[in-house]
Amino acid sequence: MKNIRLIARLDVKGQFLIKGVHLEGLRKIGNPQEYALKYYQAGADELIYMDVVASLYGRNNIRDIVERTAENVFIPITVGGGIRSVSDARDLLRSGADKVAINTAAIQSPMLLTEIAEVFGTQSVVLSVEATKQPDSSWVAYTDNGRERSKYEVLEWVQKAIELGAGEILLTSVDREGTCHGFDLELVRYVSEEINVPLILSGGMGALNDVAQAVRSGADAVAMASVLHYEHLSLEDIRAEAKATGLHVRQVEWK
Amino acid sequence: MEIAVLDYGAGNLRNVCRAIEHLGYQHCLVRTAGDLKTIDKLIIPGVGAFKVAMKQLKERGLVEAIQEYAQQSKPLLGICLGMQLLFDRSSELGETEGLGLIRGSVEVIPDTDVEGGAMKVPHIGWNELEFDLPAAEVIQQIRELSPVYFVHSYRAVDVSYENLVAHCVYGGETIPAIVQKGSVVGCQFHPEKSGYVGLRILSGFLGD
Secondary structure, rough: OOEEEEEEEEEEEOEEEEEEOOOOOEEEEOOHHHHHHHHHHHOEEEEEEEEHHHHHOOOOOHHHHHHHOOOOOOOOEEOOOOOOOOOOOOOOHHHHHOEEEOHHHHHHHHHHHHHHHHHHHHHHEEEEEEEEEOOOOEEEEEEOOOEEEEEEHHHHHHHHHHOOOEEEEEEEEEEOOOOOOOOHHHHHHHHHHHOOOOOOOOOOOOOOOHHHHOOOOOOEEEEEEEHHHOOOHHHHHHHHHHHOOOOOOOOOOOO | EEEEEOOOOOOOHHHHHHHHHHOOOOOEEEEHHHOOOOEEEEEEEEOOHHHHHHHHHHHHHHHHHHHHHOOOOEEEEEEEEHOOOOOOOEOOOOOOOOOOOOEEEEEEOOOEEOOOOEEOOOEEEOOOOOOOOOOOOOHHHHOOOOOOOEEEEEEEOOOOOOEEEEEEEEEEEEEEEEEEEEEEEHHHHHHHHOHHHHHHHHHHHHHH
């Protein structure tokens, strides 16, 4: 049996948990560690930390946050933002991350995926893709938190990255991100049919049945942010609804 | 009682250490064969590649030291790659000999399932344990509990039924999840990343 994963995504800027819409117009939400602990206790299957300004300023201030989080959160943690080298990845993995998510640096230098996979294994390399739909209906991968257009068409880039060592794909629809209007099902269908590594769909979670739609369209996991941060929905209800619609989800066991 | 986590340069041992601390136990890191002599409980964590890990164990003179430790029937817990190292050999990055504490070998998870459909590798996520043997004392508490977190591309094969305590099923493929031979136990999943259930498994191993 394979359980789909319900993942809480925490975008971080400096010391704050933040949230935007279409990865822009960021608002402060609160203390990231507090939210991480809250989601862990509510039964999140994984956490994703994304340092949203790291690639803009080349900073890596998220290490301390990860380190403090890992002291009392015992589920997998993926960390992305500003990872430019094997040594950056090592620092984060040592701080408590289980996987690193890479976008901008991989587009600039795709071999980085291979270098990290060779040292830490493909299972710790997540390719983060910020997909934006173009006027001609194609999807293009963006970098720097949805700001810069890359030369890659999304599927072409994902396939290349998997060949190079990415063990998992975090696929974010920039168009849906922060809107709570539902996942981009067309996007996940398009990508998931052509790949053979786990895919996390991100961007747009807003209603209880969005999870089932995402999974039926090919997602192995869904990442959620606004809907949890603003308490529109609870992880308990999302899990119960997923189960009720026939999805396999982890049955969370309390003490 | 001296609890030790093996630091052989591979893997992410900090997460295991944090979980041990969270459970209220003290521990030390062991890096040399000499360190191992005074240890009562040993955990071998592991993320990374089999071949590289064995090379690091050899360079530190730890292969024989671990084998001697196990011969004294002292508790040993191998996690993920640390579990795979307990077997005779692995084919990861070329055939490599393991610690040989439990019979079996380690092979890549096939990328097609039993019906010929595509199967995603690595196996990442929460999966249920199915018990094949009455669980050992160490892990008794986890029966009937919620799933545990797996992340791996290789799995044990040819494990003798008497050593296979629990397995999970992935794409129709049986994946050994808990193996045991005497005081030597291996978990393919990560108890330090499996929430409360994982912490309980660890606590079962750490407690008396």
